[in-house]
Amino acid sequence: MSKTLHHRACHLCEAICGLTIATQTEADGSTQILSIKGDAEDSFSRGHICPKAVALQDIQNDPDRLRQPMRRVGSEWQAIEWEEAFELVANRLADIQARHGQNAVATYHGNPSVHNYGLMTHSNYFLGLLKTRSRFSATSVDQLPHHLVSLQMYGHGFLLPICDIDHSDFMLILGGNPLASNGSIMTVPDVEKRLKAIQARGGKLVVVDPRRSETAAIADQHVFVRPGQDAALLFGLLNTLFEEGLTRSSHLPIAGLDAARQAIAGFTAEAMSARCGVPAESIRQLARDFAAADKAVCYGRMGVSTQAFGTLCHWLIQLINLVTGNLDREGGALCTEAAIDLTTSSSGTHFDRWRSRVSGLPEYSGEFPVAALAEEMLTPGEGQIRALVTVAGNPVLSTPNGRQLERALDGLEFMLSIDFYINETTRYADLILPPTGPLEHDHYDTTFNSFAVRNVARFNEPVLAKPAGALHDWEILVGLAKAFAAKLEVELKPTMAPAQMIDMGLRMGRYGDKSEHQLSLAKLQELPHGIDLGALKPNLAERLRTPDKKVQAAPALLLNDLPRFAAQPVPGAGELLLIGRRHVRSNNSWMHNYHRLVKGKPRHQLLMHPDDLAARDLTDGQRVRISSRVGMIEVEVAQSTDMMPGVVSLPHGWGHDRSGVQLAIAGALPGASVNDLTDERALDAVSGNAALNGLPVEVVAA
Incomplete structure (x- = not known):
């Protein structure tokens, strides 16, 4: 047996804290994770760690995580080989576009996409071949x-x-x-x-x-x-x-x-x-x-x-x-x-060049607001979405009016999900293609380094070996691209691994070959704790x-x-307005399957001021029914003087009680999905972003 220390950043939230991960290689060649701690030598995070990072080993060892492609046959899931899966996707998507047009195939990127650089570098290598304007992402329920x-x-x-x-x-x-x-x-x-x-x-x-x-x-x-x-x-x-x-x-x-x-x-x-x-x-x-x-x-x-x-x-x-x-x-x-400047790209440079088919919502950087996704599937006519590709996303729990989206997904001709879970969304897929786990591939944070409170850079080597027969997310996208290009008989441009792209970006960037830092992939590989490139300056x-x-x-x-703002009436007295809530042990809908994160006090309840409880003859801990224009849920209520009177709060990402989807943690509470209440018609009219906060609701005893 041998023990090894690895240094990399946690990818589970935007803080990208440095970690020290101890592993042990057993006599049979298998590798076990012994511990995950904050990296005291990381100049940016300074040894800080939150509970999510420790749960990385739960993700790695989770028995619910898919490790091979799965095809849905009726109500059953069956394993399928990679090449057969790629061929199936190419045939189905090409056929749907041939019959209904290019925009009949839609794409959706979930929040984890920006946490995995292979998805950032190679998603468009495949999805760009679809030439569809029906693109959506979590951006329009967030930022x-x-x-x-x-x-x-x-x-x-x-x-x-x-x-x-x-x-x-x-x-x-x-x-x-x-x-x-x-x-x-x-x-x-x-x-x-x-x-x-x-x-x-x-x-x-x-x-x-x-x-x-x-x-x-x-x-x-x-x-x-x-x-x-x-x-x-x-x-x-x-x-x-x-x-x-x-x-x-x-x-x-x-x-x-x-x-x-x-x-x-x-x-x-x-x-x-x-x-x-x-x-x-x-x-x-x-x-x-x-x-x-x-x-x-x-x-x-x-x-x-x-x-x-x-x-x-x-x-x-x-x-x-x-x-x-x-x-x-x-x-x-x-x-x-x-070190790699996102403002040199064309992404983020255009708005409202075209609009969605049903509600006329504007695109931003080639994407429509996700509040329009379900209606584009459900509304008949030219351009109706008939197929969907989801990438690391769970929009049933993450986007407005999740029940409506479920109905829309259930009516699709074909759905592909690149994901390593069967979740509330991917259970509707015909095919799920799971990538390697986060500790099994390398990584560079192109996105979050761009929003950092100091100029920093770090390259993360894999901690664990890539399992036999597994593919990284970018390799899945390359495989899909090759199959689809062959089906269409079009020439596919050559590509390279994400690490090579990062090396080129570093060398050409402001800290590259012509600067005092001379950053390159090789240099970052020599700096396992990352490099601090200095404080922010006016620029x-x-x-x-x-x-x-x-x-x-x-x-x-x-x-x-x-x-529009001036014409909005002053809010009336007596109505309850719903807001969301974040917890350090959670990240949207993808952190509720790990014991380290779900243990402790329940945190799925509706928070409500004591005066609002009393006005409705409700008591602390009672099960209540919350209703809005689009739906109704039931959940426990917890009184809290931290709430402003007239305001109630329900956390985002819960609601793991859909048929066929269960938490693996024994005794874990499924909670309820706040997006069974949020309204797809409630939008910021300028951007089309979902207006999830300030939603009028009624609360009564269940």
Whole structure:
């Protein structure tokens, strides 16, 4: 027997914490994982680890994980050889497109796609051959407003200013809970220590949230806000900065700032108070405190993205940072200078070039909002979706109106899933192709390095050998591409392994051959703890991709949405509004099959303020029925004074009680899917992003 230490980053959330993994090779040649710990020598994560990383060994050893291609025959699953599977996919998809057109085949990418670089480098090698406009992903239930605002203001959807958390002395968080998420569109391992460091150096942390979240609990100030009304609060803040002369000049070239100021002039703190539920004087004082700080940053995340005015929210957040002089400034909001720069690609450079067939929703970077996926399958006519390819996704639990999507999936002519689980979505597939496990392949974080609070890079070698007969995700995509190209009798361009692509990207990047760092794959392989390339620095002025090379402070797309905001009625008293909830032991719908993560206190319940319980003659722990326009679920209720009165909270990703799908963990609670309540018609009208927060619901005894 021999023991080996491996160093790599955890891929299970955006923090990409460095790990030290100890393995032991047995006499029979098999390898066992002995321990997973934080890597104390990692300069970025500094030894930090959360419970998800330890569960990597549960994923590796999970008996439910598929390890060979499986074909559904009636209600049974049967093993199938790889080449036969590739041929089956090519025949079925080519036939459907021949009969119904190219757009009759749709694709859906789930959240884990950006955590596996083989899917990032090679998905389009196969899916691009389909030449379909019916493309969807989890982006439009999560972060689309972020990217759209960056495209409108800075010229590229990946020019995303990130909080310079290590140098800020005032951080204002709206709709984010980094203590549970470990940061999101802000790659920030060890976030609790970094937030507390702001306070330790005399700074201030303010959290705006309808729930006193884990992050709000350590903040200097927590502000309750009515769900879906963050834009009203942000309008009040921005107007106060203008009205009271609290703005600062910026070194950035700016166009349209006066137009933006005039357009929002009527949305004062006093006018917005009733809508957001925050007293006008509190709004004004928060604006004064933010402006008085030497280095301040306003950060908004999923809670402000997934609401009816999500794009307006992110525009206002950018303007608040801009007019206080904190955009592209140390301690404020800065764009990461990643070793492989996503802003050099064409992805993220176009919007609304075409629209969806049924509801006329705009595309962003070639993808339609996923709220339109089910209707595109269910609505007859030219262009109706007849087949679907899912890649690392579970949209039945992750997208609005999951029951409607189930009905749509059940009516497809053919469905392929690249996934290593039979889950609530893939159970409808005709064929499931499972890739190797995460510890069995190499990895480089192209996405999350691009949103990091420091400029960092790391290449992750596989910890375990690739099993005999298994294929990596990118090899599956290459196999599918070859079979489909042969079926169509078209020439397929040559490709290379993801690691070779990364090597080329590193050498050609800003830290490559012509820089002092001379980064390459070989160099990163010599640095198992990663490399710190320095703190974030101002760089936005020279990276602007707008036609006039100026920050666009007043995009017409946003100004045109102001009448819709103004016309929205003030929320009525007495209604309950539903919001989501994140937990550090969970990540969307794919972390509930592992004992280390599901043990402990139940966390699937509906949280509700005691006053709201009493008003409905409900008691703590009672089973309740929650209903919305689209559906009804039953779940236990838990009273919580952390909730704003009139607001209830249910976590995302549960609901593993569909027929044929069970958790492997004995005694684990399936919970209920919040997306059996969320409404596919409730959208941010500008981007088409799903408005999951602020959903009106009724709660009664079950």
